[in-house]
Amino acid sequence: xxxxxxxxxxxxxxxxxxxxxxxxxxxxxxxxxxxxxxxxxxxxxxxxxxxxxxxxxxxxxxxxxxxxxxxxxxxxxxxxxxxxxxxxxxxxxxxxxxx
Numbered sequence: 500x501x502x503x504x505x506x507x508x509x510x511x512x513x514x515x516x517x518x519x520x521x522x523x524x525x526x527x528x529x530x531x532x533x534x535x536x537x538x539x540x541x542x543x544x545x546x547x548x549x550x551x552x553x554x555x556x557x558x559x560x561x562x563x564x565x566x567x568x569x570x571x572x573x574x575x576x577x578x579x580x581x582x583x584x585x586x587x588x589x590x591x592x593x594x595x596x597x598x
Contacts, residue, residue: 528572529589531565539593562597569594
């Protein structure tokens, strides 16, 4: 039981450290890109009009932010291969194809 607790604490510590090494602006991009993808995947013609409008507003909100952040961050971190890879790996089709 003690070993399990130590393993859990080590894992939590490693995850916390990994998140801290990613700049805040990149973390914000990741969050917006994930939400963009989520809401873009929610579109369904069978939904009621109110829900469709809510989803459309969310898509615009998150995809627009993520697309803008992508442009800025790609320039800002172009010389940082590690951060550039994190940005690239979190860029999804919904962000790229938004408007």
